[in-house]
Amino acid sequence: MALLEIRGLTAEADGKKILKGVDLTVNAGEVHAIMGVNGSGKSTLANVLAGREAYKVTGGEVLYKGQDLLEMEPEERAGEGLFLAFQYPVEIPGVNNTYFLKAALNAIRKYQGQEPLDAVQFMALVKEKLKILHIDPSLLQRPVNEGFSGGEKKRNEIFQLAVLDPQLAILDETDSGLDIDAIKSVSEGVNALRSPDRAVVVVTHYQRILRYIVPDFVHVLLDGRIVLSGGKELAQKVDTEGFEWLEAQARQPALAGN
Amino acid sequence: MASMTAPVDHYSALFARRESAGLPAWLPPLQRAAHSRFAELGFPTRRDEEWRFTDIRPIAEVPFRPASGGADAGALAAEFGFGGLAQIVFVDGRYAPELSSIDELPGGAKVVPLSGALRSHAALLEPHLGRYAAFEREPFVALNTALFAEGAFLHVPRGVAMAEPIHILYLATEDGAMITPRTLIVADEGSQATVVESYAGSGTAVTFTNAVTEVAVAERAFVDHYKLQREGDRAFHIAQMKVNLKAQSVFSSHSITLGAAIARNDVTAYLGGRHIECTLNGLYLGHGSRLIDNHTAIDHAMPDCGSHEVYKGILDGRSRGVFNGKIFVREDAQKTDAKQTNRTLLLSEDAQINTKPQLEIFADDVKCTHGATVGQLNAEQLFYLRTRGIALDEARAILIYAFAGDIVNRIKVPALREAMDEIVGSRS
Numbered sequence: 001m002a003l004l005e006i007r008g009l010t011a012e013a014d015g016k017k018i019l020k021g022v023d024l025t026v027n028a029g030e031v032h033a034i035m036g037v038n039g040s041g042k043s044t045l046a047n048v049l050a051g052r053e054a055y056k057v058t059g060g061e062v063l064y065k066g067q068d069l070l071e072m073e074p075e076e077r078a079g080e081g082l083f084l085a086f087q088y089p090v091e092i093p094g095v096n097n098t099y100f101l102k103a104a105l106n107a108i109r110k111y112q113g114q115e116p117l118d119a120v121q122f123m124a125l126v127k128e129k130l131k132i133l134h135i136d137p138s139l140l141q142r143p144v145n146e147g148f149s150g151g152e153k154k155r156n157e158i159f160q161l162a163v164l165d166p167q168l169a170i171l172d173e174t175d176s177g178l179d180i181d182a183i184k185s186v187s188e189g190v191n192a193l194r195s196p197d198r199a200v201v202v203v204t205h206y207q208r209i210l211r212y213i214v215p216d217f218v219h220v221l222l223d224g225r226i227v228l229s230g231g232k233e234l235a236q237k238v239d240t241e242g243f244e245w246l247e248a249q250a251r252q253p254a255l256a257g258n
Numbered sequence: 259m260a261s262m263t264a265p266v267d268h269y270s271a272l273f274a275r276r277e278s279a280g281l282p283a284w285l286p287p288l289q290r291a292a293h294s295r296f297a298e299l300g301f302p303t304r305r306d307e308e309w310r311f312t313d314i315r316p317i318a319e320v321p322f323r324p325a326s327g328g329a330d331a332g333a334l335a336a337e338f339g340f341g342g343l344a345q346i347v348f349v350d351g352r353y354a355p356e357l358s359s360i361d362e363l364p365g366g367a368k369v370v371p372l373s374g375a376l377r378s379h380a381a382l383l384e385p386h387l388g389r390y391a392a393f394e395r396e397p398f399v400a401l402n403t404a405l406f407a408e409g410a411f412l413h414v415p416r417g418v419a420m421a422e423p424i425h426i427l428y429l430a431t432e433d434g435a436m437i438t439p440r441t442l443i444v445a446d447e448g449s450q451a452t453v454v455e456s457y458a459g460s461g462t463a464v465t466f467t468n469a470v471t472e473v474a475v476a477e478r479a480f481v482d483h484y485k486l487q488r489e490g491d492r493a494f495h496i497a498q499m500k501v502n503l504k505a506q507s508v509f510s511s512h513s514i515t516l517g518a519a520i521a522r523n524d525v526t527a528y529l530g531g532r533h534i535e536c537t538l539n540g541l542y543l544g545h546g547s548r549l550i551d552n553h554t555a556i557d558h559a560m561p562d563c564g565s566h567e568v569y570k571g572i573l574d575g576r577s578r579g580v581f582n583g584k585i586f587v588r589e590d591a592q593k594t595d596a597k598q599t600n601r602t603l604l605l606s607e608d609a610q611i612n613t614k615p616q617l618e619i620f621a622d623d624v625k626c627t628h629g630a631t632v633g634q635l636n637a638e639q640l641f642y643l644r645t646r647g648i649a650l651d652e653a654r655a656i657l658i659y660a661f662a663g664d665i666v667n668r669i670k671v672p673a674l675r676e677a678m679d680e681i682v683g684s685r686s
Contacts, residue, residue: 050645053637078647090642094660103656104646111647143660160646 001066003028003168003199004049009060010224011048018044020224021060026168029196033210033235034203036221037243042203043087045221046172050084051077064168078104079111081167085157085174092144097156100144101126101163108164129162133189151182158189169193170201175209187212207239220246265318266300272323272436273404282380288388292403299397311580311612312522312551317494322436322466325350329431332357338427338458338488340673345425346371346410350465351437353408354429365418367451369426372409372440382413386444390472390500390528398496398522402438402470409440412453414479419450423482423671430459430467430489441471445479445507452482454674457497459489459517469497475507477531482510484674489517491546498524505531505560512669515542515550516681522551529591532562540569541665543682544577544609551580556598558591558621565595570665571602572658573609580612585626587619594621598628603635603661659683 004026011019018041026032036042048055049062051074062069069077092100105125106116117125130137135155145153154174161169171190175183190200190213202213210218210232218234219226220243227246228234238246273293278286301318302309331349335357339345346369347357353371360369375383393400410426428439445451457467467489475481489495495518503509515521527536542550550573556565571579581600602611615628635657643653662682669675 052641073650074641074644075647075649075653078645084645086642086645090636090638092639092642092657092660094663095656100643100646100656103652104643104648107649107652108647164646 002026002063003065005063007061007063009045009048009062010058011044011055012058013044013055017058018055018224019048022221022224022226024219024226026199026201028167028199030217031194031200031202031213031215033215033218034201034221034226035205035207035218035235035238037205040221041224042221043172046084046170046201046203049077049082049170050074075107076111078164078166079108083161083164083166083169085154085161085169085171087173087176089145089148089153089157091146091148093146095144097142097144098126098140101160104160105163126163129159132192133159133162134185135159150177151179154178154182154186155189158186162189162193165193167197168199168201170203172203173205174202175204175206180208183209184212207235210235222246263300265321266297268321269401269405270297276405276407280377282376282384284384285376285387289404292393292400295393296397296400296404299395299400302397308553308582311578312520312549314496314520314522316520317466317496320434320464320466322434325352325432325435325437327352331429331431334429334431334458334460335427338429338456340425340454340671340677343423343425343454343673344369345427347427347429348408348410348439349429350432350435351408351439363424364420365415367412367414367418367420369410369412369424372411372442373407375411379411379413382444383411383442386472386474387442388472390474390502391470391498392500396498398468399470399498402440402468402498406438406440406470409442411441412443412451414445414449414451416446417448418446420452423452423454425454425456428457428467428469430457430465430493431463432465433463435463435465437465437467439467439469441469443471443473443481443483445473445475445481447476448478449476450480452671454484454486454671456486457489457495457517459493461490462492463490464492464494465489466494467496469495471497471499473499473501473509475501475503475509477504478506479504480508482670483512484669484671485511485513485523486674487515487517487521487523489521491517491519491548493518495521497522499526501525501527501536503527503529503531503534503536506533507531508535510537511539512665513538513540513552514678515540515552518548520549520551522553524553524555526555526557527565528557528559529563529565530559532560534560534563536563536565538565538567539665539668541662542569542571542579544571544579545574546577547575548577549580550577553580553582553584555584555586556596558585558587558594558596560590561592561594563591563594565597567598568665569600570662571611572605572662573602573611574605576606576608578610578612581630582614582616583628584616584618585628587617587621587624587626589620591621592623594624594626596624596626600630601661602632603658604632605635605658655683
């Protein structure tokens with residue numbers, strides 16, 4: 001059984017059709033990249049999978065571990081092991097990062113029928129993950145994302161990813177706004193999580209991050225549809241030739257269909 | 259609508275029956291003058307600008323009377339006390355020595371029932387009592403001044419620093435009771451005190467607390483004041499605090515409103531010397547059909563003073579909030595630094611807040627800012643928390659707690675801060 005199976009997914013926001021029939025299968029152990037220009041629908045896809053209410057699913061289905069993902073609340077999806085690293089991580093003034101992370105981890109553990117971690121066990125886990133990701137421990141004492149630089153916010157997302165230990169991680173433009181050093185360390189964090197049980201979906205505009213998180217499959221999303229899929233070499237081709245040739249190619253069947 | 263003269267006559271009759279034997283000679287004339295003024299003013303109506311959003315007819319319509327007394331309030335005192343703090347307790351307006359623990363205060367500081375102090379320390383009270391709480395334009399101050407017979411008197415002599423907070427607890431228990439607490443806090447030069455003044459009541463009694471607190475903070479004195487109002491859901495609570503600050507004094511007030519059907523708090527601070535630091539903070543939690551009205555006034559009369567004000571509210575159900583914050587900066591008050599903020603979180607469609615800052619500035623070299631925000635829980639923040647596995651209810655609780663947290667975290671009395679942590683956590 002595939003970890004994630006998307007069939008004919010259509011979705012809209014504010015009455016505007018954005019996803020126009022997406023098909024995608026992700027198996028455990030795989031890393032997929034979804035590439036596309038702004039407005040192609042790639043962030044919408046990531047957010048629909050995480051359960052953002054602003055997007056209305058109008059058709060198709062999404063099976064996650066064989067269950068209907070779209071029926072689940074966002075917190076249930078997290079409990080089932082789905083994690084979205086936000087393109088724009090949200091600042092939450094007044095909520096301490098450690099407190100937040102412990103509440104999140106124990107909520108997920110509870111969902112999965114595990115005992116909550118006590119403060120000592122939790123801090124041991126956190127310290128181990130901080131070390132792997134080269135994150136400054138002072139970040140833990142600050143309110144969630146408040147006043148963080150762009151790079152710190154993205155690192156904090158990957159740090160959460162490491163602590164919450166999901167089965168399916170979706171990275172929504174985690175590379176945007178990051179310099180190459182930050183991309184490297186974020187990528188290291190993601191690579192450390194790669195395992196036969198887990199899958200990663202990297203949503204990105206650029207090929208850059210895919211040099212460090214090397215995908216097994218690359219898909220090009222254009223105007224709400226996946227128009228081309230291939231191996232990691234496709235990312236290179238998109239990078240050198242741009243998206244234009246794909247757009248031209250994609251227009252032809254549409255013309256023929258009319 | 260009931261005639262508004264009937265309640266005035268009702269309270270005049272109570273005034274006529276009050277005991278004045280044994281009072282110092284200067285007090286009865288003050289009380290008579292206050293009564294006359296109340297009789298002229300009557301209860302305020304919504305035509306009065308200061309009461310525009312707060313209709314007190316539900317209070318005026320009930321013929322409240324002094325409690326008959328005899329209530330056993332031991333359980334309530336335990337519920338609303340703070341273990342370990344010295345406390346002076348009043349039940350329905352009467353001093354309850356058996357519930358109080360005020361014997362040993364350091365350095366000659368004392369907290370005593372006002373009725374006794376009027377007889378034993380009249381000379382110490384005379385320069386202060388009734389000097390700050392002007393009643394000319396304030397009917398509830400006039401009514402309190404006319405009728406008060408009891409309350410708490412805290413005196414901290416010159417240079418004495420009280421390490422431990424004092425808890426003044428007024429309990430309202432008897433249905434139909436009018437309670438008229440009068441609190442006087444006098445901090446002499448260079449002294450230091452922390453006071454928790456709290457008002458609490460049992461669930462169902464319809465009571466009317468009409469409180470006046472006067473605070474005199476002398477030169478270089480520090481007073482940290484907390485007011486905590488946890489009266490029952492059917493109680494009416496009107497309270498006025500008048501603070502007089504002298505040069506280089508530091509005063510802070512935290513006013514926390516959690517109870518009563520109608521709660522009105524007026525806090526007025528007069529900054530009458532240079533280099534004064536005045537903080538007025540507030541937190542109000544409303545649900546059901548509670549009405550919470552906070553009026554504050556900060557009067558900068560002299561140069562080089564700072565005032566800092568943050569009032570935050572969380573309103574649910576059909577509750578309503580009112581915030582009116584006045585800052586006066588007089589002509590002489592150059593280099594004033596005044597900042598005021600009111601933020602309200604509305605948790606339901608029907609909750610509402612009327613907020614109004616009023617700055618009147620007559621000096622030209624000052625820094626004054628104010629801001630008011632009204633909002634709902636942030637949908638992005640909720641979604642973010644939920645994508646991390648935190649269920650909707652808990653996510654809401656976390657955000658509500660975070661909103662109130664910057665007031666709660668400023669509370670320097672650990673027992674009070676812990677109690678507030680629990681209350682804010684469980685309400686949300």
